Amino acid sequence: MSLLLRGAITLFLVAGVTAGAGYLARALMYAPEHQALDAGVAARVDGQVQSMLQVQLAAGAVAAVLGLLFFYRSLSSKVSRLTEHVQDLRFDEGSLPDSGVRGKSGVGLLGAEVDQLVHRAEEGIRAREAQLKHLRETEERQEATLRATGDGLWDWNVNGDKVYFCPKLRAMLGEKKKGATLNRTEWIAFIHPEDLEDFTVALKAFVSGETPTLHIEHRLQRKEGDYIWTLCRGSLLRSPTGAVRRVVGIVTDITAQKEREAQLAHEAMHDVLTGLANRAMLVQQLNQALGRAKRKNHKFGLLFMDLDRFKVVNDGLGHMVGDELLKGVAHRIQMSVRSTDTVGRCASTVARLGGDEFVVLLDDIYDVLDAIRVAERVQKNIMEPFSIPGHEVFTSTSIGIAMGDVSTESGDELLRNADTALYRAKAQGRACYAVFDVEMGKRAKKRVRLENDLRRAIEREELALHFQPIIDLKTGRIASFEVLVRWNHPEFGQVPPDEFVVIAEETDTIQQMGRWLLRTAARQTRAWQERFPHARDLDVNVNFSSKEFLHPNAVEAITEDLREAGLAPEHLRIEVTEAVLMKNAKEVLKRLTTFRELGIQMAIDDFGTGASSLTHLTRFPVHMVKIDLSFVREMHASPESLQLVRSIIALSQSLNLKVIAEGVEEEHQLERLKGLGCEMSQGYLFSKPLDVQAATRLLESDPGW
Ligand code: C2E
Ligand code: CA
Ligand code: CA
Numbered sequence: 001m002s003l004l005l006r007g008a009i010t011l012f013l014v015a016g017v018t019a020g021a022g023y024l025a026r027a028l029m030y031a032p033e034h035q036a037l038d039a040g041v042a043a044r045v046d047g048q049v050q051s052m053l054q055v056q057l058a059a060g061a062v063a064a065v066l067g068l069l070f071f072y073r074s075l076s077s078k079v080s081r082l083t084e085h086v087q088d089l090r091f092d093e094g095s096l097p098d099s100g101v102r103g104k105s106g107v108g109l110l111g112a113e114v115d116q117l118v119h120r121a122e123e124g125i126r127a128r129e130a131q132l133k134h135l136r137e138t139e140e141r142q143e144a145t146l147r148a149t150g151d152g153l154w155d156w157n158v159n160g161d162k163v164y165f166c167p168k169l170r171a172m173l174g175e176k177k178k179g180a181t182l183n184r185t186e187w188i189a190f191i192h193p194e195d196l197e198d199f200t201v202a203l204k205a206f207v208s209g210e211t212p213t214l215h216i217e218h219r220l221q222r223k224e225g226d227y228i229w230t231l232c233r234g235s236l237l238r239s240p241t242g243a244v245r246r247v248v249g250i251v252t253d254i255t256a257q258k259e260r261e262a263q264l265a266h267e268a269m270h271d272v273l274t275g276l277a278n279r280a281m282l283v284q285q286l287n288q289a290l291g292r293a294k295r296k297n298h299k300f301g302l303l304f305m306d307l308d309r310f311k312v313v314n315d316g317l318g319h320m321v322g323d324e325l326l327k328g329v330a331h332r333i334q335m336s337v338r339s340t341d342t343v344g345r346c347a348s349t350v351a352r353l354g355g356d357e358f359v360v361l362l363d364d365i366y367d368v369l370d371a372i373r374v375a376e377r378v379q380k381n382i383m384e385p386f387s388i389p390g391h392e393v394f395t396s397t398s399i400g401i402a403m404g405d406v407s408t409e410s411g412d413e414l415l416r417n418a419d420t421a422l423y424r425a426k427a428q429g430r431a432c433y434a435v436f437d438v439e440m441g442k443r444a445k446k447r448v449r450l451e452n453d454l455r456r457a458i459e460r461e462e463l464a465l466h467f468q469p470i471i472d473l474k475t476g477r478i479a480s481f482e483v484l485v486r487w488n489h490p491e492f493g494q495v496p497p498d499e500f501v502v503i504a505e506e507t508d509t510i511q512q513m514g515r516w517l518l519r520t521a522a523r524q525t526r527a528w529q530e531r532f533p534h535a536r537d538l539d540v541n542v543n544f545s546s547k548e549f550l551h552p553n554a555v556e557a558i559t560e561d562l563r564e565a566g567l568a569p570e571h572l573r574i575e576v577t578e579a580v581l582m583k584n585a586k587e588v589l590k591r592l593t594t595f596r597e598l599g600i601q602m603a604i605d606d607f608g609t610g611a612s613s614l615t616h617l618t619r620f621p622v623h624m625v626k627i628d629l630s631f632v633r634e635m636h637a638s639p640e641s642l643q644l645v646r647s648i649i650a651l652s653q654s655l656n657l658k659v660i661a662e663g664v665e666e667e668h669q670l671e672r673l674k675g676l677g678c679e680m681s682q683g684y685l686f687s688k689p690l691d692v693q694a695a696t697r698l699l700e701s702d703p704g705w
Contacts, residue, residue: 075105075107078101078103078105078107078108078111079107081099081100081101082099082101082107082110082111082114085097085099085100085101085114086099086114086118089118095122096118096119096122098115099111099114099115099118101114146166146168146250147168149252150168150252150253151168151250151251151252151253152165152166152168152169152170152171152172152250152251152253153165153166153168153169153248153249153250153251154166154169154187154248154249154251155246155247155248155249156187156246156247156248156249157245157246158207158244158245158246158247159245161183161184162181162182162183163181163182163183163184163187164179164180164181164182165179165180165181165182166179167179169251172220172222172228172230172251172253173190173220173221173222173223173228174222174223174224175223189221190220190221191218191219191220191221192218192219192220192221192227194219195218195219196218198216198218199216199218199232202214202215202216203216203234203247206234206236206247207236207244207247213233213234214232214233214234214235214247214249215231215232215233215234216231216232217229217230217231217232217254217258218230218232220251228253228255229253229254229255229257229258230251230252230253230254230255231251231252231254232249232250232251232252233249233250233252234247234248234249234250235247235248235249235250236248268280269281269284271351271352271354273323273326273327273330273352274326274327274330274352275330276330276334276350276351276352276358277349277350277351277352278351278352278353279351279353279354281349281351282349282351282353282359282361282411282415283411283412283415285349285351285361285363286302286361286404286411286414286415287410287411289361289363289364289404289411290404290408290410290411290414292363292364293404293405293406293408294406297405297406298364298405299364299365299366299367299403299404299405300361300362300363300364300365300403300404300405301361301362301365301368301370301371301374301401301402301403301404302359302360302361302362302371302401302402302403302404302414302415302417302418303359303360303362303371303374303375303378303399303400303401303418303433304357304358304359304399304400304401304402304415304418304419304421304422305333305357305358305359305360305375305378305397305398305399305400305422306355306356306357306358306397306398306422306426307325307329307356307382307395307396307397308395308396308397308398308426308430308431309395309396309430310322310325310355310356310395313325313393313395317391317393321388321390321391321393324386324388324389325386325388325393325395326352326356328386328388329356329358329382329386329395329397330350330352330358332378332381332382332384333350333358333360333378333381333382334350335381336374336377336378336380336381337350337360337362337374337378347363347364348360348361348362348363349361349363358397359415359418360374360378362374367403368401368403368435371401371403371435372401372433372435375399375401375433376433378397378399379396379397379399379431379433382395382396382397383396383431396430396431397431398422398425398426398430398431398432398433399421399422399425399432399433399434400417400418400419400420400421400422400423400424400425400433400434400436401418401421401433401434401435401436402414402415402417402418402420402421402435402436403435403436416444417436417440417441417444418436420436420440420441420443420444421433421434421435421436421440422434423444424440446492447503450489450492450495450499450500450503451503451507453489454487454500454503454504454507454509455507455509457487457489458504458509458512458513458516459512461516462487463485463486463487463513463516463517464485464486464487464488464691465483465484465485465486465517465520465521465524465691465692466483466484466485466486466689466690466691466695467481467482467483467484467524467689467690467691467692467695468481468482468484468682468687468688468689468690469481469682469686469687469695469698470482470539470541470660470680470681470682471680471681471682471686471705472679472680473670473673473674473678473679473680473681474679475704476704476705477534477702477703477704478535478538478698478699478703479538479539479680480538480539480540480541480573481525481538481539481540481541481695482541482543482575482682482689483517483521483540483541483542483543484497484543484689485497485501485513485517486689487500501545504545505545505546505547508547510545510547510548511547511548511551514544514545514548515557515561517542518542518557518558518561519561519564519565521540521542522540522561522562522564522565522567522572523565523567524540524692525538525539525540525565525567525571526565526566526567528696528699529567529571532699532700532702534702535699537571538571538699539571539572539573539601540567540571540572540573541573541575541603542572542573542574542575543575543576543605544574544575544576544580545580546576546579546580546583546584549574549576549580549588549591550584550587550588550591554591555591555594555595555598558572558595558598558600559598568599569598569599569600570599570600570601572600572601573600573601573602573603573623573624574595574600574601574602574603575603575604575605575626576588576602576603576604576605577604577605577606577609577610578604578605578606578607578608578609578610578616579606579609579610581604581616581620582610582616585619588620589619589620589621592620592621592622593621596621596623601623601624602620602621602622602623602624603622603623603624603625603626603660604617604620604622604624604625604626605626606626606628607625607626607627607628607648608627608628608630608631608644608648609628609630614647614648614651617648617651617652617655617657618655622657623657623658624652624657624658624659624660624680625648625652625657625658625659625660626659626660626661626662626682627645627648627649627659627660627661627662627678628662628663629662629663629683630663631644631645632645632661632662632663632664632669632673632683633663633665633669635669635672636668636669636672642672645661645673645676646676649676649677649678650677653677658679658680659677659678659679659680660678660679660680660681660682661673661678661680661681661682661683662682662683663682663683663684664681664682664683664684664685664686665683665684665685666685667685669683669685670685670705686705
């Protein structure tokens with residue numbers, strides 16, 4: 001518009017200047033002649049001037065039009081050049097050219113402006129391109145990383161309802177590979193209901209900054225309906241103001257790892273052979289039962305069982321058969337426990353503790369009768385023969401039962417109680433059960449105490465030896481001393497030797513005790529022999545338990561101890577009970593022969609108490625027989641006892657064995673024994689067992705009976 005205005009003004013000026021110039025020319029050229037010429041001439045001249053003026057005016061107008069035309073042409077060409085330039089601009093082809101439209105005119109300035117604008121736009125576009133490239137590369141890198149790790153990714157826009165699942169994550173979930181944007185409800189539907197709360201809490205804490213990381217394991221449902229275990233690690237994207245805009249979750253499939261863990265956990269809690277729970281699992285279940293009992297005041301029972309002859313099967317038929325038997329037993333116990341006709345609401349755990357030891361935990365039962373019913377059923381089922389390829393195996397089980405309730409202190413205590421009851425059950429014979437009671441508990445506690453204290457007493461040599469004389473009835477003199485061990489317990493006082501000797505045997509401390517005892521007794525006997533001439537041939541009777549007698553090193557140990565004490569083997573008499581001889585007849589026979597060859601005298605102790613018959617006397621290469629004190633005591637009242645004593649003496653004499661009668665307390669007993677031809681005797685009638693000093697005094701006095 002202003003361009004047009006300026007053009008018109010210019011045109012006007014050009015026309016004006018042209019007309020003005022015409023008038024001026026006329027005034028200058030014709031003024032003198034005008035004054036001199038006549039009116040006609042003047043009129044003619046005026047006319048000429050007038051026509052000239054008109055020509056000039058016309059020329060001026062033509063010039064103005066031409067000028068206007070020229071002006072318009074140059075303006076429109078610049079504008080169209082600029083238009084074309086702008087239209088031709090291509091931002092993707094290198095650096096952009098200038099329009100070339102310049103000058104002081106408005107269009108020229110416009111051209112410069114346009115060029116500047118274009119260059120600025122070009123710079124902006126280049127910068128955006130570089131940004132985009134960087135972004136693409138980053139995305140590619142991320143995708144490559146995810147591909148390499150096999151991880152998936154979700155991207156949650158915190159302020160919106162949308163979460164993006166990347167293709168990999170979708171693939172993990174069994175969906176078609178394409179990525180997808182889900183809403184919150186769809187997102188949540190993937191998460192396992194049991195894990196949802198934890199996941200939500202963790203996510204919230206992460207977004208709020210309460211926790212520095214998001215690291216949570218949870219399950220996601222696959223399209224097929226099954227679940228995969230995932231580990232989700234999160235990262236926050238913030239706006240320039242620091243507000244959290246997005247959360248990106250890296251999702252790793254850890255299903256395989258979880259399965260491995262579960263497998264390991266299973267193995268850690270189960271017995272490999274039978275698949276039953278192991279001790280760790282049992283203890284766990286026991287503690288849970290204990291917790292429930294405390295909260296809900298209900299009862300639970302524990303059956304502790306072992307097979308009665310497992311060792312025989314294992315040793316006799318081999319470990320393979322043993323293993324099969326254990327598997328079969330495990331199965332039958334499970335079957336017996338599962339049939340819930342007697343134990344209504346009970347939940348049970350069957351465990352194997354190792355070897356042939358099984359435990360059943362009966363949770364939430366009414367009373368001990370429930371436990372007894374299960375025990376009886378287990379015993380009945382186990383009595384049935386087991387068919388193991390190539391064999392038909394019979395076995396039976398002894399069961400100890402203990403009940404737990406609110407008052408039970410620990411699972412351990414209950415296990416101990418059931419074990420104690422089992423011990424009692426076994427003492428009753430095969431295939432029995434026993435229920436733990438308080439008395440049993442007290443005894444068991446004392447026993448544990450004794451076990452520990454005895455071990456210490458043996459190590460510290462706190463036991464004492466007592467000596468009871470054995471009298472040669474022909475001479476009436478002391479022929480030997482039987483060594484009897486004594487233990488004065490600081491709390492329980494004198495503990496009967498038959499009680500603690502059994503403990504020593506079961507805890508394998510008997511060896512240590514026996515060595516000490518034999519060494520001490522041998523030294524003492526040797527010392528007496530040297531000190532008292534009338535005791536030159538004094539013997540010593542030492543009791544040997546089965547384990548001591550059959551110990552692989554027994555022969556060497558005894559030989560060494562005797563040599564060290566300087567006591568001749570002929571002066572040692574080893575007493576083993578009839579029961580020991582009967583149990584391992586073959587091995588015992590070998591041992592007896594070896595000892596005999598060494599010159600040691602062998603005596604059968606407590607003869608007549610075992611189930612053996614007199615004929616056994618002929619089988620064993622022994623030197624003497626000790627008639628058990630029970631027969632001596634009953635001899636005068638019981639004709640059978642008297643008859644037995646008579647027979648033992650008669651048979652022994654015919655076999656050239658010496659007979660010692662134990663427990664002689666009365667004179668008439670002694671007389672009767674002498675009458676029967678008994679050669680030696682021992683008992684309170686002569687002397688009670690004495691300590692070293694008293695025995696020394698007795699020996700010194702050289703008594704005669
Ligand atoms: P045992 O070998 O039959 O020992 C004889 C037991 O009868 C001793 O009991 C003794 O004190 C007791 N006795 C002796 N004379 C009489 C009597 O006239 N009347 C009565 N009522 N009893 C009499 P103790 O000392 O209590 O020993 C009991 C058992 O302990 C022994 O029976 C023996 O089996 C075992 N024992 C004792 N000391 C040892 C030992 O050093 N080693 C081993 N392995 N066992 C031992
Ligand atoms: Ca004895
Ligand atoms: Ca005896």
